[in-house]
Amino acid sequence: MALLRTAGPSEAAVIAGGTDLLLDVADGRLAPSRVISLRRLPWRTLDWNGTQLTVGSTLPLRALEQDPELPRRLPGLYQAVRAVGGVALRHRATLGGNLVRSAPASDLVPVLLSLDAEVDLIGPGGVRRLPVDRFVRASRKVDLAPGELVRSVRFPEARPSAYLWQRVRPANDISQVAVALAFSPAEHAWRVAVGGVSPRPALLPEAAHALGSGSPSAESVARAARRAGEQAGFVTDRRASVEYRRHLVGTLLTRAVAGILSQGELPP
């Protein structure tokens, strides 16, 4: 930790699963003279406290995916984890690594946003807790002070939730557009987040608000889909154009609502 505090990114890099770091090194984007392994830290943990979930940052995603309670309590997270790469990748890739890399098309960041997840950070200055929405700033930019590490991610409650994506291939692909949708039983409010459409996955509060405080009517869903499509910040890139992304966000949001309603856990 002392080393991390004083070393810049070109001198020392932290490695958890390494699946993003090694790509950056191969690209020449990063050339750390030292790599600090987190593998001996006791952070490969997964704990349920009632319906609150705390996941250690170095737990491989495959282990998270195979937790028996996850599909029922946090179905959106389950679907998102399964969308990350392939099985072999998920044997090494970690939640912490994915979060810190904060890629525009990360499957996990939008879901974490929709679930109001928080990160627990530990550093030379002590510990602190941040909502993911504040932690993730931009691609490769997170609120980590020198020497700080992500210790764990906390999910405050079980939520009816869904993660829908549009991509070219059914597996092992990056999303053109992804929508994470969740309903907070505690607050009677929806959360809508999108990924893959802009440099930073983001919550769409207007679309969420349009869905109301329970099971939305068809008109509310249509209004929410429109709001989501109007969201600024969509980009055209080699994966999809702005117009197509706008169109897809609305379609995916509508389908995600239908999916959650069919789970049958919402108040009317």
Next chain:
Amino acid sequence: MTVEPLRLTVNGRPALVPDVPGNERLLDTLRWRLGMKGTKEGCRTGDCGACTVLVDGESTLSCLTLAREVEGSSVTTVEVGDEDEVVARVRAAFSAAGALQCGYCTPGFVMAVAGLLRERGTSARREEILEALGGNLCRCTGYVAIVRAVDALRAEPK
């Protein structure tokens, strides 16, 4: 600065590999230091699965794994002998189904399927196995014969 030799178990035998720098991939340690070319080098970006090995029984992309990060682990590659019954069964099923043509993706597929069988057993759902193989690319077979091999494995008595 001298480096401690890297300790691994490879296909059941202990290996002590000198001079392995911190930034060396497991793929390269296996192929160039241990001379074990069975694990193939494809894209080197984790997208093709040709480099798949088992680390402590779990399928792993050796191109995205630092050798030092798996120090002390047990690595299984396609060169493992038939004493590894799971791998032997996978090989037999692929051979019977003719599930290979150029053979370059074959080691990766064999290890990926072996890893899945170890982890989930043959009672895993067919869709689950097929989805899990989405990370292994093949350009020759169209996957048809590979799926036949997987189906034959699932139909085998436990």
Next chain:
Amino acid sequence: MSARVPPIRPDGDLKLRGAAVYGTDLDVPGMLWGALVPAPVAHGRIRSIDLTAARALPGVIAIGPDEVDGLLPAGSRDEERPLFARDLVVYRNQPVAAVAAPSFGLAARAAAAVRVTVDALPIVADLESVFPEWPGSEAGTSSHVAAHVRARHGDLETEFKKADRVVREVYRTASVHQVALEPHACVGEVRDGVWYVRTSTQTPFGVREDLASLLGVPESAIVVEGTWVGGGFGGKGAPLLEPYALLLARATGRPVRLALGYRDEFRLGRTTLPAVVRMETAVTDGRIRGRRVRLLLDVGTSLPGRDFATGYSIGFLLGPYSTPSFEVEGYAVRTNKPPFGPHRAPFAPQCAFVVESHLDHVAREVGEDPEVFRSRHLWKEGDTTPLGQKVGPFGLPKAFERAVETARRWRHAAPPGHGVGVAGGFWSTSTGAGGEVRLRLTPDAVVVEQAEREIGSGSVLVGLPAVAARSLGLPVDRIRVTSPDTAHAPFDSGVFGSRTVGALGQAIIEASGRLRGILGERLGSPGPASFEIAADRLVAVAGPRRATVPELWTPEEAAAGGLLVGGRHFGRGGTIDEGRVVDGTFYPYTDFTGAAHVAQVAVDRETGAVRVERYAAFHDVGTVIDLASARAQVEGGVAMGLGTALTEEAIWSDDGRLENAGLLDYRIPTLGEIPSIEVEFLEGFLGAGPFGAKGLGEPPMVPVPAAVAIAVREASGAHVTELPLSAERVARALKLL
């Protein structure tokens, strides 16, 4: 003799144990690691290449254009194809220098340390920026044009004037890559005057010939040894890295390994490039009376006069359809990309997509059933092709009929939102110059000595033994195949154009006949001998006499390891009617191989996403040589074709950079994307191969994008005139955006 069933693949065990050595696996004592130095821009004048910093790294040798003359024999090199760009860079990442170092990491660092200064010149990245509209006649002399072809027949103008309807469309197809999973790799060594290269290649003798031209070294001083090949698909036909590996080996006095990282595999690969096709079809009384086809084909930096693609491909754009009057014209347009190179069935799947989609559209426009309309015009044996050739035995009408029957059944059972499409296609088996084999009769087996390595299809290790077994009357496990290097193997043109079983198979049949005749003679019989097996040994039988091999061979033959007999096959082409050619070179077909496919797809009406649910392929193969590997070829070819149809597209930026040079963003199909594939072989329309076989390596690719496109239209109404049929393109055609 044991009753054991031989495995489907004789090379299976080796490959399943990771014991096959591919180009990327070559590991030779004393080997150095090579790396190419890439040009930093797509077009520019080289001002300087500074090797000092690279050479300062420990153990590094660096060579640039100035060193080449000192390393290679004087004169007699192909000046049009210098190894390093001397003055002008014409495509991004074009090799401008090369380094060798004691380790992979050092080689990469050394290559990065070479300072290349280039004065940028305007970049031509996109063929439509050169010719946004169809060019006028002055384009033929433009420096942007590598080739111009034109052919015509009949009175097109009158047909167009008289027609009930003329339908005009424009189609665009994308650049696609072979994506063999093994990148290019080789090890070069120069020792005792011999330039020796071990390489992953489809064409050892072709590489030898081309190296002689590129290096100015006589062919007799070059030895090419092929390794196992991790996929070729046309991309490993011409030499790519071998000249540089040999140059570095010459410079260092050591063996040098040169292999491409996968990003460079895309950036430097020679393959199918984008195209624009204009189709015009005149219909009167339900019959096609006239067609005009105009092709603009991006050929990258292909040299003028060295482009094969345009004249070859343009015939496929007329399709296997009778047309009384036609005009075809094509321009090979130069852009700042690597040169166009052959893919599997080069450009033919794109041509079939255009022809089939267009004629399907034409039929709908004139109120005809699209399948009936196309059937009506399909070539039959004895018809004359547009370029004046007589159509030989041709199974496409029958295959098309089977496909239509299947499509009708599937349509009947298809849920809403699904569509079924039928597409036909044809192919012509290549011949190359020809090939030779030697059969070596040993006491317990016949060994086939020939030049080719097995690249995956099974043509060498399954097809050739099957032909040998059948013509010798032996079980297939009594046949072995060897692939010695070019110093020891008999000549063969190479594995391409679906020719391997055809050409070498015929050579085997000739040699087999000769061998059986010689044995018959030695047994005192006027006719050929046949074989039996006794006590695990071969026994030759003729009339009342029988003998084992050691009883029949001479002492010299015994010392040489067996009774050797040769066989040959010469490439034979057809002829076209040159009177129909106005400009450029057109290519005759050597045979007529048909394929008709059926695709059932589901289209998501909200997102445009296409899912292929079911597929069937009907193939006119002449004779099936080996059923399992024939099926495997169709399955693999269909899967590859689905990539061309739906997901594969190399995206080039305005500054000549390949944007998606990697396997994440260049998407080949994964396991979950392949539907069930039914395969049916139609035999009896004989080709020129052994026992009437036709080549099967490439035909399965040809109808795939067409079948999918027509199915998509039926499922959703979306008429997409571009490849690939991405979800976004379908969504646009559905007017969702």
